Amino acid sequence: xxxxxxxxxxxxARERIVETALSLFYQNGLRATGIDKIIAESGVAxxxxxxxxxxxxxxxxxxxxxxxxxxxxWFTAAxxxxxxxxxxxxxxxxxxxxxxxxxxxxxxxxFINTISETPDxxxxxxxxxxxxxxxxxxxxxxxxxxxxxxxxxxxxxxAMIIIEGTIVxxxxxxxxxxxxxxxxxxxxTARVENPSRRGATSxxxxxxxxxxxx
Amino acid sequence: xxxxxxxxxxxxARERIVETALSLFYQNGLRATGIDKIIAESGVAxxxxxxxxxxxxxxxxxxxxxxxxxxxxWFTAAxxxxxxxxxxxxxxxxxxxxxxxxxxxxxxxxFINTISETPDxxxxxxxxxxxxxxxxxxxxxxxxxxxxxxxxxxxxxxAMIIIEGTIVxxxxxxxxxxxxxxxxxxxxTARVENPSRRGATSxxxxxxxxxxxx
DNA sequence: GAGAGACTATACAGACCTGTCTACCTATAA
DNA sequence: TTATAGGTAGACAGGTCTGTATAGTCTCTC
Numbered sequence: 001x002x003x004x005x006x007x008x009x010x011x012x013a014r015e016r017i018v019e020t021a022l023s024l025f026y027q028n029g030l031r032a033t034g035i036d037k038i039i040a041e042s043g044v045a046x047x048x049x050x051x052x053x054x055x056x057x058x059x060x061x062x063x064x065x066x067x068x069x070x071x072x073x074w075f076t077a078a079x080x081x082x083x084x085x086x087x088x089x090x091x092x093x094x095x096x097x098x099x100x101x102x103x104x105x106x107x108x109x110x111f112i113n114t115i116s117e118t119p120d121x122x123x124x125x126x127x128x129x130x131x132x133x134x135x136x137x138x139x140x141x142x143x144x145x146x147x148x149x150x151x152x153x154x155x156x157x158x159a160m161i162i163i164e165g166t167i168v169x170x171x172x173x174x175x176x177x178x179x180x181x182x183x184x185x186x187x188x189t190a191r192v193e194n195p196s197r198r199g200a201t202s203x204x205x206x207x208x209x210x211x212x213x214x
Numbered sequence: 215x216x217x218x219x220x221x222x223x224x225x226x227a228r229e230r231i232v233e234t235a236l237s238l239f240y241q242n243g244l245r246a247t248g249i250d251k252i253i254a255e256s257g258v259a260x261x262x263x264x265x266x267x268x269x270x271x272x273x274x275x276x277x278x279x280x281x282x283x284x285x286x287x288w289f290t291a292a293x294x295x296x297x298x299x300x301x302x303x304x305x306x307x308x309x310x311x312x313x314x315x316x317x318x319x320x321x322x323x324x325f326i327n328t329i330s331e332t333p334d335x336x337x338x339x340x341x342x343x344x345x346x347x348x349x350x351x352x353x354x355x356x357x358x359x360x361x362x363x364x365x366x367x368x369x370x371x372x373a374m375i376i377i378e379g380t381i382v383x384x385x386x387x388x389x390x391x392x393x394x395x396x397x398x399x400x401x402x403t404a405r406v407e408n409p410s411r412r413g414a415t416s417x418x419x420x421x422x423x424x425x426x427x428x
Numbered sequence: 429g430a431g432a433g434a435c436t437a438t439a440c441a442g443a444c445c446t447g448t449c450t451a452c453c454t455a456t457a458a
Numbered sequence: 459t460t461a462t463a464g465g466t467a468g469a470c471a472g473g474t475c476t477g478t479a480t481a482g483t484c485t486c487t488c
Contacts, residue, residue, distance in 0.1 A: 013435065028333050031245045034475060045436040050477070107333060115386050116330030119242050119321060126386075133386060158395045165379025172329050172340075172347060181372045188402050227465065248445060259466045264447070 001074040001100055014052045016042040021063045022070075026110050030060055030117050030125075057124065064128040067110050068135075075100075076139055089147055090159065090190045093140070094183035097163070101170045101179070108171030112164065133160070144190070151193045158189050215288040215314055228266045230256040235277045236284075240324050244274055244331050244339075271338065278342040281324050282349075289314075290353055303361055304373065304404045307354070308397035311377070315384045315393070322385030326378065347374070358404070365407045372403050 020042035024033045035056055039049050053059040075096060082092035100106065107113070111129040118125050140163075141156035149155055166182040169175070234256035238247045249270055253263050267273040289310060296306035314320065321327070325343040332339050354377075355370035363369055380396040383389070 029245075029331055031243075031331075032333070035477085036475075046438085046477085047479090048435055051434080054477095056476070108330065112326075112382055112386075113330040115382075116322065116327040117243060117245075119246070121388070130386060154395070157391065158399060161379035161383055161392065161395055161399065162375060163379070164382040165375035165377070168326055168329075168378040168382060169375055172326075172344060174335070177371065178375065181368070181375055185372060185375065185399065185403070188406055189399070192402055192406075249447085250445075260447085260468080261449090262465055265464080268447095270446070 001071060001103060013042075013044045013048040017044055017049060017052060017059065018062060018066060021059055022066060023105075025060065025063045026067070026113075027105060027107060030114065035059075060125055061128060064111070064114065064125060064132070068128070068132045071110075072132075072135065072139070075136075079139075079143065083143070083147075089187065090140075090144065090149070090155070091183040091186040093159065093163065094166070094179050094186055097166055097170070097182065098176070098179040101176070106171070109164070109167045112168065136160070136163075147190070149190055149194045155189055155193055159186060162186060162189065215285060215317060227256075227258045227262040230258055231263060231266060231273065232276060232280060235273055236280060237319075239274065239277045240281070240327075241319060241321060244328060249273075274339055275342060278325070278328065278339060278346070282342070282346045285324075286346075286349065286353070289350075293353075293357065297357070297361075303401065304354075304358065304363070304369070305397045305400040307373070307377065308380070308393050308400055311380055311384070311396065312390070312393040315390070320385070323378070323381045326382065350374070350377075361404070363404055363408045369403055369407055373400060376400055376403065 017038060020038050021033075024038055024041065035049065038059070039046055053062070078096040078099065079092055082088060082095060111132050114125050114129050120126065137156050137160050140159045141152045144152035144155045144159075162182055162185045166178055169178045231252060234252050235247075238252055238255065249263065252273070253260055267276070292310040292313065293306055296302060296309060325346050328339050328343050334340065351370050351374050354373045355366045358366035358369045358373075376396060376399045380392055383392045
């Protein structure tokens with residue numbers, strides 16, 4: 001997740017602006033980051049900026065789209081790689097999140113932060129956030145299916161709660177214990193819904209069926 | 215949670231300011247809410263404002279403290295009341311959250327939103343947020359103890375992930391299904407750690423011990 | 429070599445932001 | 459009655475914000 005592109009400074013003005021926005025918007029927030037600061041840091045003339053992005057909102061939308069592309073590419077690849085090892089399940093998501101939390105500039109989920117900063121539920125920004133999260137949930141569901149788990153819809157919806165909660169807790173407390181709790185929750189979620197998997201016995205399967213009375 | 219005090223407009227200037235801040239800061243965000251707007255809406259002179267709060271940051275701190283008082287009082291009372299009915303466990307938290315989500319002006323957790331808006335980890339605001347969440351976690355732990363559950367520390371830490379995740383999902387998606395998923399997760403958390411409770415058999419107890427390998 | 433396209437440099441308009449200053453009002457208590 | 463506490467009213471300083479306007483530069487292509 002850290003490096004989203006090559007280290008060569010981007011050639012054209014537009015790309016320099018977007019790269020700067022990727023860093024400043026995430027690090028300091030949308031409202032706290034002024035256009036002037038982005039212009040200064042990207043070394044671009046003001047008119048170049050407004051040629052490419054008619055308003056700050058346009059840059060914010062582009063920022064979110066790019067953040068989505070980068071983050072999803074990194075996340076799905078990391079989860080996929082961990083799942084190559086046999087005997088591993090949905091809980092690899094916890095380990096992948098843990099790697100993200102360890103990155104130097106980690107400041108939570110850019111999309112959760114956007115929702116927090118943007119009161120208007122219907123705002124374009126918030127719609128992009130919801131699209132991103134819907135795609136993440138879809139990926140979790142597909143992963144559950146790929147793992148042969150039943151009730152993938154319910155598992156994905158539940159895992160989303162766990163994922164969001166884990167990210168928020170990591171951002172807020174910086175306590176690494178959150179990862180083991182996240183792993184445990186994900187294991188429980190997958191296992192209770194699929195008692196026959198991962199070394200569960202027929203006795204435990206019966207019990208879990210009883211417990212599924214939510 | 216909705217009504218935090220009587221409907222009589224507060225008499226003194228300070229109280230009018232705080233009440234207005236309680237509404238505007240939560241509804242529109244900290245940075246988006248200007249001092250001038252608070253002054254106008256509370257019908258107070260600018261000098262009165264700065265006599266009581268030397269800077270905007272002081273009002274933000276007071277806002278968070280009052281929000282903590284109000285929210286915790288409401289939450290603990292609501293959970294306590296639901297637990298009076300026999301046969302109910304930690305999952306009542308989900309129902310209480312659900313009532314909160316249904317309130318008209320719901321816009322997520324003021325404290326999560328504050329963290330999202332405040333990049334400086336060590337800022338006073340963020341410290342107040344962490345204090346608030348620590349107190350919430352402590353309350354969950356005490357509730358787990360009161361329910362006779364074992365491993366209350368782990369249950370509280372895990373429940374915090376579930377609670378934060380549920381709030382964020384509710385704010386983001388406005389999908390009421392999140393509450394049933396939250397309830398299910400809380401039941402699982404309490405039950406897996408305490409298999410003898412709530413109709414689990416001795417066989418299931420053995421299985422859960424095996425599963426506790428996080 | 430001339431035009432087009434992308435970019436630079438900088439001044440500026442107008443809004444809004446936090447915080448200060450001066451001046452005045454009013455009720456209460458010493 | 460007079461000092462004091464708490465409040466009102468509004469101008470203003472100095473900064474930041476987004477966005478526009480004007481004018482010039484550089485490079486590549488026809």
